[in-house]
Amino acid sequence: MEETNKMEEPNKQEEQTSTQKIGIYLWIWGLLFVLSFFSYMVDWYQFQGMLRWSLILFFMFLKAGLIMAFFMHLFWERYALVNVLLWPMTAIACFIFLMNAEFQYTLFSRFFYFVVGGA
Amino acid sequence: MSEQKIDGFELKPGFKGMASDTGSDQTMFKGVHWGKAMMWIFLLSDTFVFSCFLISYMKGRGSTIVDWPNTSEVFSLHVGGVPVPLLLIAIMTFVLITSSGTMALAVKYGYEKNRKMCGWLILATAVGGLTFVGMQVFEWSKLIHEGVRPWGNPFGAAQFGSFFFMITGFHGFHVSIGVIFLFIYTYKVFAGHYDSKKRGWFTKMKGDYVEIEILGLYWHFVDLVWVFIFAFFYLW
Numbered sequence: 302m303e304e305t306n307k308m309e310e311p312n313k314q315e316e317q318t319s320t321q322k323i324g325i326y327l328w329i330w331g332l333l334f335v336l337s338f339f340s341y342m343v344d345w346y347q348f349q350g351m352l353r354w355s356l357i358l359f360f361m362f363l364k365a366g367l368i369m370a371f372f373m374h375l376f377w378e379r380y381a382l383v384n385v386l387l388w389p390m391t392a393i394a395c396f397i398f399l400m401n402a403e404f405q406y407t408l409f410s411r412f413f414y415f416v417v418g419g420a
Numbered sequence: 421m422s423e424q425k426i427d428g429f430e431l432k433p434g435f436k437g438m439a440s441d442t443g444s445d446q447t448m449f450k451g452v453h454w455g456k457a458m459m460w461i462f463l464l465s466d467t468f469v470f471s472c473f474l475i476s477y478m479k480g481r482g483s484t485i486v487d488w489p490n491t492s493e494v495f496s497l498h499v500g501g502v503p504v505p506l507l508l509i510a511i512m513t514f515v516l517i518t519s520s521g522t523m524a525l526a527v528k529y530g531y532e533k534n535r536k537m538c539g540w541l542i543l544a545t546a547v548g549g550l551t552f553v554g555m556q557v558f559e560w561s562k563l564i565h566e567g568v569r570p571w572g573n574p575f576g577a578a579q580f581g582s583f584f585f586m587i588t589g590f591h592g593f594h595v596s597i598g599v600i601f602l603f604i605y606t607y608k609v610f611a612g613h614y615d616s617k618k619r620g621w622f623t624k625m626k627g628d629y630v631e632i633e634i635l636g637l638y639w640h641f642v643d644l645v646w647v648f649i650f651a652f653f654y655l656w
Binding site: 320321323326327329330333334337340341343344345347353354357358360361364365368369371372373374378379380381382384385386389390393396397400401403404405407408411412415416 | 431434435437438441442448449450451452457460464467468471472475476478479480482483484485492505506510513514517520521523524525528531532633636637640641643644647648650651654655656
């Protein structure tokens with residue numbers, strides 16, 4: 302009987318979970334607002350080229366990092382969980398790299414056959 | 421969230437802890453509720469789905485020989501006769517971030533067993549999500565009215581429509597499912613299911629405020645995906 306109870310409730314020790322101070326959440330919330338405002342300003346002032354793309358990526362990764370680290374509590378989780386979640390992202394990075402090469406080839410083929418008219 | 425003790429097991433910090441957690445008997449994620457671990461695994465798989473969408477969008481946009489529509493004009497709203505670029509999208513972004521913040525606070529108050537605050541904050545999150553979906557419906561109908569279709573549009577490259585409807589549609593679907601669950605959990609919190617440890621449906625698991633954190637993980641993920649869509653689809 303005791304065994305089944307244990308199976309059912311393996312996390313008895315978790316009941317007194319510590320909570321973070323409210324200030325952390327309010328700070329992150331405020332920062333997310335400010336960063337979103339900045340990324341909107343990138344479009345408002347019509348920055349172009351590398352400046353535009355690097356600013357967009359910078360604000361995007363900062364926002365994503367803040368949400369994952371503090372709102373989703375990854376900052377306080379054990380590394381066993383954090384690493385299981387973050388390492389698969391390298392596969393996505395590889396995929397982006399591959400498809401980047403792929404679209405350049407497709408673009409080249411289209412220009413070659415549709416615009417130039419082939420060899 | 422991981423300052424608990426486990427009998428007969430030394431919780432080491434950092435990478436050493438990762439090695440000993442992974443190599444230990446039974447559970448690998450020490451002190452993490454199984455529901456929370458499963459939600460994380462689900463979100464990881466969902467990350468791959470959205471990544472595939474965004475990567476195919478990169479490939480489609482990069483390989484078209486026709487100019488891509490200028491998103492800041494396509495998504496502009498006229499306020500008093502003056503076009504304001506991306507106005508609706510900016511408001512949607514702020515609404516979603518607001519609801520993400522209220523959700524984070526709901527999780528905190530849930531763990532503090534503050535039933536009323538937790539319930540009101542989840543309700544606020546649900547209302548925020550509903551507002552977001554409503555604005556997305558407006559955006560879709562406006563674009564459809566202007567002639568944007570999955571197979572073509574009057575602004576530029578034909579692929580624009582199919583990527584727009586697929587990516588924002590799948591995200592909007594996630595938000596809608598989230599809103600439904602937020603309303604259900606609003607009821608469950610106010611009804612005190614997590615204080616009385618009432619069992620949920622389809623499960624023998626007793627009600628616990630950790631479920632609010634699991635719901636919160638899903639909702640923050642929806643916000644996280646929007647951060648990437650906002651950057652790559654609307655701003656790029």
